[in-house]
Amino acid sequence: MSSTRIEADILRRLPKAVLHDHLDGGLRPATVVELAETVGHTLPTTDPDELAAWYFDAANSGDLVRYIATFEHTLAVLQNREGLLRVAEEYVLDLAADGVVYGEVRYAPELNTNGGLTLGEVVETVQEGLAAGMAKAAAAGTPVQVRTLLCGMRMFDRVGEAADLAVAFRDAGVVGFDIAGAEDGFPPADHLAAFEHLRRESVPFTIHAGEAHGLPSIHQALQVCGAQRIGHGVRITEDVVDGKLGRLAGWVRDRRIALEMCPTSNLQTGAATSIAEHPITALKDLGFRVTLNTDNRLVSGTTMTREMSLLVEEAGWTVEDLRTVTVNALKSAFIPYEERKALIEDVVLPGYASAL
Template sequence: MSETTPTTPQTTLERVRALPKVSLHDHLDGGLRPATIVEIASANGHRLPTSDPEELRAWFRDAADSGTLVRYLETFDHTIAVMQDAESLARVATEAVLDLAADGVVYGELRYAPEQHLQGGLSLDEVVEAVEEGMRRGEQQAAAAGTPIRVGTLVTAMRHADRGLEIAELALRHRDAGVVGFDIAGAEIGFAPSDHLAAFDRLHAENFPVTIHAGEAFGLPSIADALHPCGAERIGHGVRIVEDVSVHEGHDEHGLPNATLGRLATWVRDRGIVLELCPSSNVQTGAATSVAEHPITLLKDLGFSISVNTDNRLMSGTSLSREFALLVEEAGWNLADVERATITALSGSFLPFPDRVALASAVIRPAFA
């Protein structure tokens, strides 16, 4: 396939949608279909800003465009409210898998915090079981529709709560039933990853993969804390690693942007720590000014291991194809950049190594050839 940039945003989007993609950072409670929210809320009595699905879609996008992470997170009050029983959890999971598959995602990792779905009387294990049931159903339906996808789940602990070790044990109990990793999420400022050190120690002792939200609302200390005491294998967002990069005029002898990297940035780049970057979401929360100026392009050019992600498809009104299309149209990316980011995401995924190799050789690389 030629690297020539298509002439219109729509053709760019269509072209990218046809390519196989890998999604590492997608919140289950951030990607619901508006019609599903309306239907479940009507049944369980939860009051929404509007009962019209399209108006609700616009409300989520507008509310998330506040420019602050705290306001952005408030939109989840409505999505979480309709994910409080097993049937609803399974339905949301199935629809999320189908939506990713329809967008060309061939492997995805969906994350959610089981502790947020207990209001209807479910236990933590029942929450996980319902989500996994929905995930497997989604995979089966996607395969039947001719858009095969494989999905793993990341069980997440809320960083402001004191349940990290309990949620880590939950993840371990379900590691052979679809749970592929552990994460912490939520308000970043004032809640260091190392507050949950006992959880990370337990997971490392059991050889279980870990990614950690860091470097979005808080800067370098958050990233360093996630990497060193906590042993994160990937960083959720990590966009503020750019604060440890000083850019100068011109390019070096290798053709890379002329820049000086601090010790933390050097560590992240040289060890291939995959950054789960989410351009549109970062613009909404104020971590970046625009997709065109998002640090993802600089980090890519400097040799960092970057992946492209959606974060919350509903709140950002986006898809993985749209994120790549925006980078092509606004930041000058080409299809080689899209392929590189896709292979990087696959390499950094928590999928077993032989499966990664097979997916890269049989599905991803042939599509870009």
Template sequence: MASLTPEVLRAAPKVLLHDHLDGGLRPSTVIELAEESGHQGLPTTDPEALGDWFRDNADSGSLVRYLEGFAHTCGVMQDEAALVRVASEAAQDLADDGVVYAEIRYAPELFTDKGLSLAQAVEAVQEGFRQGEAASGNRIRVGTLLCAMRQNDDWQRIADLVVRYRDAGVVGFDIAGPELGFPPTRELSAFEYLRRENAHFTIHAGEADGPESIHQAVQYAGAERLGHGVRLIEDVRGDEVGHLAAYVRDRRIALEMCPTSNVHTGAVASLAEHPIKRLDELGFRVTVNTDNRLMSRVSLSGEFGVLVDRFGFGLDDLRRFTVNAAKAAFLPLDDRRSIIQDIVEPGYAALSR
């Protein structure tokens, strides 16, 4: 078996379920788009230094400060050309990191400050993803999750867009933004509508708020996956799994875990205290994700490396996380099986020789 070097980790086929479009720009692209659009206030126009700034700002232990960097990324993503470019580059960057299927999420309402409609924003991003797939030699497939900002009142409008564009690559819905104080129960009608329309959705829960947020996401809204879900560990005491955690585990509700980001936002105090290994040992459907590649300066292969170094995970563990993610993807069954049987399993088998 090959040692798990960065090169091997990049070569391993990966499935990514939790990645924010506006949190994954190239620093050089932020600078160029800021100049083109007249966006003011960047702390530096040196790409390396700007990347450091985003990372340092994110690594504060505060979700509020973590989100401050988005004023700059969203600020330069206010026209169709910028959205096409950012989406295309995201697909290409992920393909270069060995990601074969990615679900990338964003809130269309964040890109309407200069007159774009919600539909125009969605169509531009979808065009960018298709261009990026083609530019990567179709080494990656991208599905889109549309987010409603949980502090705003556009949940139903975004849910309508998910249904409208589901045959154009939009695979699901999410609510994002400040979790504490803005529970999933604010607009349950949006989730009821999505279920009636046979549409998929995940919910950010268990990051900035505790098990009660997860309970509402699962039992009131009916979430199929949990964005982060890291604080589900609060319903586990040693080997005793509480009723909520047991329900999540037994229903195979996937946890979209983002280890480095979880430290940066203060969801966990340190990587050493991250519950990913314990939850995996207990049989939860754990997946590994990036969250915001620019803000936390991470890649999915890099996150795999962190898990190998910190927790001693091996290639079989990484394969299991990848299969978990493929099983939880918002794709038809035949497509999920194809990713697992035709790409993931052969890829890991080759690395095991």
């Protein structure tokens, strides 16, 4: 496919929405270095640029389990109130600088309790940091709304506790739930009780599926557990042959189930082979509700602007395509309809009109 060109400054200024981004995968390298020194944690290097390169190189293994292992060092600096507050605030400011107007950040509170914080204190602290970041971004003229998804780690036994937290904090900035961690060997249905609880309490949830495992994972996430969105979902293409959709792919497309796709991350974990051939383009063209996401900005060395740039340059995407995935994300965000509608009509569409 021939490459196209959109000026870098235009791409950066385009309004963006990100639904799939992990807090503990998006720290600033310099912040990791500074926080590691305060808690006495040894890093592979204390040079921020070298550390950023180390993360990117370590994650390029083509294996999801090894990709996840890189989080040892980011989690080490997120075990106390000071670290969580700083990282949450910086997270918001980094989104705002990237042109993001709406974001959903996800993390697993159970991974942040080694320093003595309770699960509830972890959530309260992160929400405080996010609020501080949103206030600073608004004051700087780059407002961004950031909401939270709480995760349970699918290979451990605290998913039910994380679901309870999502219910408890749903009026305090938490808008949904997810399960994260190694997908293969840990099917979504293992945690069916947690998902049934969330449905009874009217808390929406997404599920990582179709990344390291195929169609059975996606089927379980949707038809057994009742997910409203799918994290990644790249392997739904296994149910598409010569443009003809199988029953599961048809269900996903026809019911407008959002696919939270993360091109660079998918290359790193081996779920895709190239940006040019990433399933996001074919699925977009087939009418699926695909969304564009970063997954882990530090680990993948990326931003929303970079993800957009790669698709423009290597897959021939246009400004109209970028607008489509941005609107798709807001249509499927876990916030009330009137808030989604206002963001689309008052922020996103005018922002893209100026670039067309």
